[in-house]
Amino acid sequence: MLSETHIILVVLLIALIFGAKKLPEIGAGLGKGIKNFKSSIKDAKENEEEHEKIENKENKQ
Structure with missing residues (x-):
């Protein structure tokens, strides 16, 4: 498990x-990607149930 110091070093x-300046853009892109991934999994499960x-x-x- 990562300690707090390791996490801080990785972020730095x-x-x-x-x-x-690029960090917020990268974070937003990652968030959108995760949201789309979760949505596609949910849709696939719904289609399978139907x-x-x-x-x-x-x-x-």
């Missing part, structure tokens, strides 16, 4: 590499 290294319901109805007939 990232700030040095990308620059302080498909299973349709199959169950067809099998009953």
